[in-house]
Amino acid sequence: MIAIEFILAGMLAAATPFLLAALGELVAERSGVLNLGVEGMMALGAAIAFITVYTGGGHVPAFIAGGICAMILSLFFAFATIGLHANQVATGLAVGILGLGLSAYFGKPFESFTVTGIDKIAILGLAELPLVGGLFNQDIVVWLSLLFTVALWYVLTRTKLGLLLKAVGENPHAAESIGYPVRLIRVGAVAFGGFMAGVAGAYASTVYTPLWADGMIAGRGWIAVALVVFGTWMVGRVFLGALLFGAVSLGGIAVQTVGLAIPSQLLTSLPYIVTIVVLGIISSNKRLLRLNGIASLGEPFEK
Template sequence: MEQLAPLIATAINAGTPLLLAALGLLINERSGVLNLGAEGMMLVAAVAGFMVGYQTQQPLLGFLAGAVAGMLMASLFSWLALVLATNQVATGLALSIFGTGLSAFMGQRFVGHAMPAQARSIPGLADIPFIGPAFFQQHWMVYFSLLLCFAIMWLLFRTRAGLTLRAIGESPESAHALGYPVRTIRFGALLFGGACCGLAGAYLSLVYTPMWVENLVAGRGWIALALTTFATWRPGRVLVGAWLFGGVTILQFYLQGIGVSVPSQFLSMLPYAATIVVLALISRNPAWIWLNMPASLGKPFRPGSA
């Protein structure tokens, strides 16, 4: 039990950036837009957040900078995909490639610099045996991500705004005919997704590492994209999946720590292998995906032709 509590805590810590990014991407996809640029958005946000946080020594400003950087990248995608109606898959891939190069260029002066450790405990609750070390010695962004998850659940399934968003994801033509501003709502959804990916990137560089190195995100943006499909576009399942993938990520370090004689290269590929296995299992029942996937996902919408 003494070893299990810190293992749970580190799994939650590792799963938090996946949760934040996947929640933002879920809102994107619920509106019918497929944005494959999560990796690039997270990288640019990670370096922007670290630059501001390191220079000001104010982590909160770093998180704000990361969110703004993610929104700017999402705005670029929005202009291309919504206004110019470019192919969403190709545009998202281009955004990831662009973000990878831009982040490497921006962060050259900050490679190897580190941020000081931040407080990670809730007074009183952190002292509870087992539960305290496992759940109440986390950074405040962990609890913010939980609140965000439950807020999105309430928004999507308990409010008129959520019903409108889901309706646009199912049939933008019908929503447009009823007078809803489809492109404006999709633009707002993309900005929200960009902000969430930005917070995820900033969390990696300000809390999880906390430092900047080139390609810091290391594929987590792609795992977050896969996570939305794994969760069948449900926020509660995204939460479970993010912590599960966080546990798989931490498992490699835990096995190395207890002296398991497994090649380090094999352990490093565990999170990505788990992603492939999960997607392969889901693909065995395609009807399950089709019943939950937004019908217009990835399809361009032109108001003039509706």
């Protein structure tokens, strides 16, 4: 019971880095661009945000600084892939390695320092409920992320901008022939994805676990990329996937509190193993992927 209560209380916060990074990548992929540099962009955002908070800059500037630095990194990716038609997979890896390197480079003097996180905001009445009460006692970023998820769902499915993004991702040549600036839209989508990855990293290093350690993103950026596939490029499903991974990453700690003798390394591996298994299940449904997949994903746009 305590374990369930623990997971319910913590899973939204644990899910937030996955959610923000995955929603950013979702927008980039919907425009037809596969940016595999999410892990590196998250790490850079995390490092810059941590340094900002540690040196007294405060959390709001930290999130902005982390987001912007990751966005600048994503613009390098955009320049190479959208401007010059460089291979998206390889360029994404390059940007990922660069981001991880930069985060370790700038974060070196701050290794294993800590900062204070931010206070939680409880929803009166609901937060006192037994068992599920913890679910309604979260920090402001979690609440804003939930609002953001709904807003993004609305923009992508109910507005012209969302439709435009879809057109660019499904058939860039048709979109261009009716006068839409395909490349500009793609650069914008990639930059948005970069910013969100940076913000996700900032949340991880200054709120969720407010400390800096080299390698602290630990594959969460890659899981975010996988989440976009799990969610078959749909906001709602990506949200559910992020929740699942939030719960899974807490599951390890919960199991230890219960006192089961499972090696901690197995529990640490759990999110990665779950990713592999779920990826297998979702991907084997080829029809699902074909129906929801982005037709021009990963293809360079050339006239």
